[in-house]
């Protein structure tokens with residue numbers, strides 16, 4: 001799949017909370033095909049402290065308007081600078097990067113936590129376009145940590161788990177009443193401990209499972225070998241051979 | 256106008272890519288025409304396949320980054336049997352960066368690369384630890400550096416570039432030693448040894464604690480070393496370290512480098528190399544320079 005380096009213009013910005021915001025980015029030309037789970041490497045402008053691009057998942061794609069959107073959690077200097085960008089500003093992206101999710105199965109569960117919710121919207125749309133309505137289970141510490149909710153409803157049956165019970169069921173996603181064995185495929189993105197718990201459940205119940213990893217990256221295109229994960233075939237680049245991996249390929253993931 | 260020469264190598268322009276930052280070139284084919292480059296130095300290649308160090312291997316630091324990749328590569332056999340055939344027909348100089356833990360390993364790899372018709376040069380990475388000598392870097396001691404170059408010189412017949420580490424008291428002494436041992440050219444600098452600590456997690460960022468610093472932060476050190484070495488040896492010098500623009504490249508050329516390599520900047524802008532080539536051409540036009548060699552070593 002061909003990759004591009006190109007400028008986008010911010011045409012929409014939504015601020016959900018102090019830590020979460022989304023940007024809608026428009027390109028003058030038609031966008032290439034983008035698989036769910038692929039990401040962009042965004043240049044962070046105007047911050048001398050930030051030299052390297054930052055990897056961010058593609059949250060949503062609108063082919064008719066040549067737009068894509070990013071859902072970002074502020075965790076440090078780069079994401080903070082991005083949070084201060086405004087409509088009309090330009091952002092330079094290298095994209096679309098990595099291997100996305102396989103769109104397989106009939107009884108599908110998507111599990112997202114924190115910023116890991118991001119790729120699941122495009123993923124649920126991809127399932128919907130195949131006539132499959134996934135169950136979407138989103139978790140966070142509090143209601144504010146689940147910034148995007150109703151956007152999922154047209155495409156999947158959406159449920160929530162919060163640690164303080166402020167939205168949906170109280171507890172972790174893995175304690176939710178919808179977190180069962182009634183699925184043939186589970187797709188997950190979020191904090192590593194959450195994904196590992198999901199992976200263990202899938203493994204124990206013979207359910208196919210794909211996880212999307214967030215290793216630290218420098219290049220995002222498979223050139224620097226900084227972002228590796230241990231796989232059954234040795235070190236693999238998360239940016240190129242992932243970020244989505246079937247758990248059977250990863251070492252030490254279901255122990 | 257931009258053509259330059261490193262020993263027997265004719266470069267269509269002085270811009271090459273630095274080992275370990277440009278994969279095998281293929282990763283960048285979507286962004287630039289690889290045939291425009293003066294040369295591509297591919298990933299550090301060793302006698303056997305290597306897994307490299309444990310993750311995490313990277314940390315961003317002010318105007319730079321630390322890496323601890325640790326020579327992860329497919330090994331020389333897979334390079335010769337597979338990778339070589341995918342890249343050999345590019346219209347640029349493909350140079351293999353040869354690394355190892357022993358003189359035998361360097362020689363094995365160099366000999367196998369010598370047999371590849373379309374590889375006109377190797378770059379010997381002597382920054383690696385010498386396992387037999389307690390892990391001391393080959394490139395940190397003039398005698399050890401000369402010894403590995405002498406042995407490789409016996410079996411390698413094409414252009415032999417030796418890449419120098421900056422983590423030494425006198426880079427000039429090492430450069431002279433490898434020149435005397437038969438090197439056709441030297442390239443410098445490799446990464447500077449550095450370290451960074453995550454104070455929230457109270458642990459180092461890298462799995463190996465220390466790692467190699469690269470990027471704009473190292474550029475003044477690199478320019479200084481290139482200038483010192485260019486004045487001390489008679490073989491051509493290749494300059495690198497923090498180059499991210501045509502102006503940066505020109506600093507190295509004026510300091511005495513016959514060619515330059517671009518490393519970390521490729522991560523930030525995968526099309527940076529051709530922008531630097533265009534920038535050099537533009538500079539020559541603006542200054543009425545007919546031949547880039549007119550400005551090489553003017554300082």
Ligand SMILES: Cc1cc2nc3c(=O)[nH]c(=O)nc-3n(C[C@H](O)[C@H](O)[C@H](O)COP(=O)(O)OP(=O)(O)OC[C@H]3O[C@@H](n4cnc5c(N)ncnc54)[C@H](O)[C@@H]3O)c2cc1C
Pocket residue numbers: 039050054055056057058070071072073074075076077078079080115116118119213214215216217243
């Ligand atoms: C493939 C991929 C997709 C991603 N998608 C999204 C997304 O859709 N939305 C989103 O908000 N974030 C996403 N991330 C994480 C995002 O890249 C990091 O949060 C971001 O790079 C941090 O940059 P910063 O300058 O704000 O933080 P820094 O100032 O560099 O670091 C601040 C803190 O964040 C931690 N951190 C830095 N980079 C990462 C990382 N890659 N993963 C985890 N922790 C990190 C650091 O260890 C440090 O403690 C994704 C990461 C990857 C690899």
Ligand SMILES: Cc1cc2nc3c(=O)[nH]c(=O)nc-3n(C[C@H](O)[C@H](O)[C@H](O)COP(=O)(O)O)c2cc1C
Pocket residue numbers: 224225226273274275276298299300322324326352380418444445446468469470471473495496497498516517518519520
């Ligand atoms: C991720 C990474 C991997 C590298 N791998 C190698 C290598 O395999 N062999 C080598 O000689 N130098 C290697 N280097 C060093 C670079 O080739 C170069 O000497 C150094 O990064 C300084 O140049 P720069 O500041 O332009 O990046 C590596 C550098 C980086 C950042």
Ligand code: FES
Pocket residue numbers: 216217218219220221222223224225226227228237238239240
């Ligand atoms: S980030 Fe460079 S190889 Fe993955």
